Amino acid sequence: MLGKTANGLYWMFRYLERAENTSRLVDTGQRIGLTRLGQADDEWTSVMQSAGVIEGYNVHYDETSKDSAIDWMLRSRDNPSSVLSTISEARQNARLVRTALTGEVWEALNGCYMATREALKRKVSERDLPAVLGLIRQRTALVRGATHGTMLRNDIYDFARIGTFIERADATARILDVKYYVLLPSNFSVGSSIDNVHWETILRSVSARGGFRMAYGSQVNARDIAQFLVLDKRMPRSLNFCVSKIYDNLAYLGADYGAKFPSMDLAEALVNRFNAHDIDAVFEYGLHEYIQNVLTSLRQLGGQIEQDYRFYE
Amino acid sequence: MSDTKIFDEMWGRNETLRDPYAGFQSWFEGEDLKRLRAKQREAEEVFRLTGITFNVYGRSEAEERLIPFDIIPRVISGREWQKLSKGIEQRVRAINAFLHDIYNRQEIIKAGRIPLEMITRNEAFLPHMMGMCPPGGIYTHIVGTDLVRTGDDQFYVLEDNARTPSGVSYMLENRETMLQMFPELFSKNRVQPVQNYPSDLRRSLAACAPPACDGPPTVAVLTPGIYNSAYFEHAFLADQMGVELVEGHDLRVVDGRVVMRTTRGYQPIDVLYRRIDDDFLDPLNFNPESALGVPGIMDVYRAGGITIANAPGTGIADDKAIYSYMPEIVEFYTGEKAILENVPTWRCSEPDSLAYVLDNLSELVVKEVHGSGGYGMLIGPTSSKKEIEAFRAKLTSRPSNYIAQPTLALSTVPIFTKAGLAPRHVDLRPYVLCSPDGINITPGGLTRVALQKGSLVVNSSQGGGTKDTWVLED
Numbered sequence: 001m002l003g004k005t006a007n008g009l010y011w012m013f014r015y016l017e018r019a020e021n022t023s024r025l026v027d028t029g030q031r032i033g034l035t036r037l038g039q040a041d042d043e044w045t046s047v048m049q050s051a052g053v054i055e056g057y058n059v060h061y062d063e064t065s066k067d068s069a070i071d072w073m074l075r076s077r078d079n080p081s082s083v084l085s086t087i088s089e090a091r092q093n094a095r096l097v098r099t100a101l102t103g104e105v106w107e108a109l110n111g112c113y114m115a116t117r118e119a120l121k122r123k124v125s126e127r128d129l130p131a132v133l134g135l136i137r138q139r140t141a142l143v144r145g146a147t148h149g150t151m152l153r154n155d156i157y158d159f160a161r162i163g164t165f166i167e168r169a170d171a172t173a174r175i176l177d178v179k180y181y182v183l184l185p186s187n188f189s190v191g192s193s194i195d196n197v198h199w200e201t202i203l204r205s206v207s208a209r210g211g212f213r214m215a216y217g218s219q220v221n222a223r224d225i226a227q228f229l230v231l232d233k234r235m236p237r238s239l240n241f242c243v244s245k246i247y248d249n250l251a252y253l254g255a256d257y258g259a260k261f262p263s264m265d266l267a268e269a270l271v272n273r274f275n276a277h278d279i280d281a282v283f284e285y286g287l288h289e290y291i292q293n294v295l296t297s298l299r300q301l302g303g304q305i306e307q308d309y310r311f312y313e
Numbered sequence: 314m315s316d317t318k319i320f321d322e323m324w325g326r327n328e329t330l331r332d333p334y335a336g337f338q339s340w341f342e343g344e345d346l347k348r349l350r351a352k353q354r355e356a357e358e359v360f361r362l363t364g365i366t367f368n369v370y371g372r373s374e375a376e377e378r379l380i381p382f383d384i385i386p387r388v389i390s391g392r393e394w395q396k397l398s399k400g401i402e403q404r405v406r407a408i409n410a411f412l413h414d415i416y417n418r419q420e421i422i423k424a425g426r427i428p429l430e431m432i433t434r435n436e437a438f439l440p441h442m443m444g445m446c447p448p449g450g451i452y453t454h455i456v457g458t459d460l461v462r463t464g465d466d467q468f469y470v471l472e473d474n475a476r477t478p479s480g481v482s483y484m485l486e487n488r489e490t491m492l493q494m495f496p497e498l499f500s501k502n503r504v505q506p507v508q509n510y511p512s513d514l515r516r517s518l519a520a521c522a523p524p525a526c527d528g529p530p531t532v533a534v535l536t537p538g539i540y541n542s543a544y545f546e547h548a549f550l551a552d553q554m555g556v557e558l559v560e561g562h563d564l565r566v567v568d569g570r571v572v573m574r575t576t577r578g579y580q581p582i583d584v585l586y587r588r589i590d591d592d593f594l595d596p597l598n599f600n601p602e603s604a605l606g607v608p609g610i611m612d613v614y615r616a617g618g619i620t621i622a623n624a625p626g627t628g629i630a631d632d633k634a635i636y637s638y639m640p641e642i643v644e645f646y647t648g649e650k651a652i653l654e655n656v657p658t659w660r661c662s663e664p665d666s667l668a669y670v671l672d673n674l675s676e677l678v679v680k681e682v683h684g685s686g687g688y689g690m691l692i693g694p695t696s697s698k699k700e701i702e703a704f705r706a707k708l709t710s711r712p713s714n715y716i717a718q719p720t721l722a723l724s725t726v727p728i729f730t731k732a733g734l735a736p737r738h739v740d741l742r743p744y745v746l747c748s749p750d751g752i753n754i755t756p757g758g759l760t761r762v763a764l765q766k767g768s769l770v771v772n773s774s775q776g777g778g779t780k781d782t783w784v785l786e787d
Contacts, residue, residue, distance in 0.1 A: 003563070155576065
């Protein structure tokens with residue numbers, strides 16, 4: 001496989017994952033706004049922080065409002081991480097690696113692009129928002145489904161998966177980083193109604209309210225949420241889960257290529273770190289510092305994968 | 314060409330249904346226009362979703378457009394095809410022999426059949442190719458011969474596209490779409506398949522592996538990139554052949570081989586099907602500004618380290634001025650009369666011809682010698698006085714840049730319009746593969762159709778469409 005193709009696959013799936021994460025965050029912001037418990041505008045600020053798009057927003061807008069935040073996150077061409085920008089980028093990368101994709105994956109992605117572009121042609125009204133977000137969710141899910149159902153399990157698939165999980169780990173880490181203060185030990189026992197709103201926000205941001213209930217019961221508390229999002233191996237968006245998937249796919253690549261690259265060592269170290277401690281140790285270390293640490297390691301790992309597999313000249 | 318009535322491939326000249334269309338007609342009679350209109354829209358959806366688009370030159374944004382597709386198949390009988398394919402094969406053999414001769418002993422010039430300056434002053438002539446013989450002796454591996462028809466048995470070759478003919482992906486996708494939409498049509502008519510083209514192409518390219526190749530040949534397609542108007546086709550062909558689609562920056566020269574940067578390191582390429590022009594192929598040997606090519610690839614090529622398809626310098630054979638010599642060229646190298654006719658051509662570089670052309674501009678088609686895509690040409694009969702005068706000025710200032718031909722009464726075939734079937738002018742581009750193993754012509758090809766009533770311009774860049782082309786099993 002060409003180095004360029006590996007790069008294209010990696011980014012195609014990163015962008016696709018990012019589009020999904022961003023639309024999920026918009027959904028969360030909208031729902032929390034409706035409960036009127038939190039300060040709605042503050043909430044949009046933190047939603048945009050979680051999506052990593054607040055700096056750009058502040059350059060283009062003087063104040064935070066729900067309408068402009070939604071527009072920035074869904075449609076803006078000036079925002080490289082808006083849903084429209086990321087799906088366009090995913091498609092551009094897919095065109096670049098067209099020969100590595102099955103016809104079904106390409107058509108699902110092209111269909112996703114055409115439908116999203118149509119739905120995001122104009123500003124999305126509050127009334128239409130749920131339907132538009134539903135469409136994005138459905139269309140991206142179709143691409144994922146076609147990928148699982150039709151792609152060979154070879155290096156092409158490995159690079160697609162690595163891109164997906166690097167992006168997902170990054171997204172979960174950022175959500176935790178923005179909200180870490182509501183998960184601190186002072187909040188362990190009693191949950192005020194404001195705490196409950198924050199906790200729900202976090203769970204919604206990772207589409208895991210149902211999953212949390214199933215695993216931990218209906219009593220929500222900060223310690224369990226942190227455990228769930230950082231260490232729980234059943235949760236497909238937890239840091240531990242994502243990192244172990246990255247490791248697995250690097251291991252498949254290594255076995256396939258008959259070589260052990262430095263990126264494999266980095267991933268191994270990351271996996272071992274997650275397995276070496278429980279959530280209390282994380283709190284002891286400092287949740288904020290811990291997450292910062294993980295974000296740095298993920299960036300390093302991404303850079304090393306680029307080098308190991310010759311993404312660029 | 315004496316008939317004033319235009320020949321229609323379905324109805325002839327006098328409204329009598331021609332045999333090849335009998336099967337189609339009996340199906341069409343039972344069809345409902347409303348259903349067909351829905352099918353026409355459905356076809357467009359299929360094309361959009363599949364991404365069968367082209368980028369329009371000269372637009373600021375890389376805008377993707379669909380080439381209009383018409384759902385009515387064009388039908389050619391097996392007997393008609395047999396004659397055509399014989400003629401094409403003869404012509405393509407002659408072209409390869411001509412190229413080998415021009416770049417080696419130049420017997421045809423010594424024999425006085427073509428003037429020396431026709432070659433040496435030609436910008437498509439590539440001195441770098443002198444004295445070398447490409448692997449297998451093949452210069453033009455892929456040819457798209459443009460044919461037009463004016464009567465029951467009258468076909469003309471309009472152009473020999475011997476450099477990098479495009480459009481074959483449309484031939485394949487048009488058929489695929491028709492099979493999906495009208496399966497019943499194909500069970501009633503026995504249509505020769507075109508689907509083998511990609512595997513034939515791969516086999517044909519692999520058969521031209523260079524001396525340096527010491528295992529199963531590695532083939533790759535070289536594209537200028539995703540902003541090129543034909544990028545879809547490049548990706549499509551690489552995908553269908555199961556080979557890598559590379560760009561210049563994926564390649565470099567290492568130890569006398571052209572290698573591509575893969576996730577496992579650098580790997581040599583044996584046969585490169587390039588879809589970029591000669592000029593951009595090698596910044597060290599040609600245009601130094603080119604970022605699309607591979608520095609030093611020409612040196613590897615000359616040393617037998619890689620096969621480039623089509624060979625650099627093949628343009629000399631499909632130049633429009635050389636075209637006028639094709640009957641002589643065919644005869645010189647095959648010893649036979651050309652089976653397919655050339656359109657009579659006036660070379661404006663010759664004073665007598667120029668005088669004739671200037672006197673008859675309103676009846677002639679005048680083309681640039683190196684032009685393509687239907688740009689920079691004059692169609693006398695459909696042009697205004699003002700347009701003709703403007704063209705006259707261009708022609709007089711640089712006569713050798715032009716050739717002129719009579720305006721042919723191109724045949725028509727039915728297309729589907731809101732009101733039912735209506736005749737439109739067409740041409741035909743069959744695709745030909747050459748290797749040391751032989752010549753392979755896919756039955757059918759790309760039919761381009763001028764969608765405007767009465768128009769003779771079939772180019773997709775100027776509002777032309779395409780349709781599925783059937784060759785029947787007789």
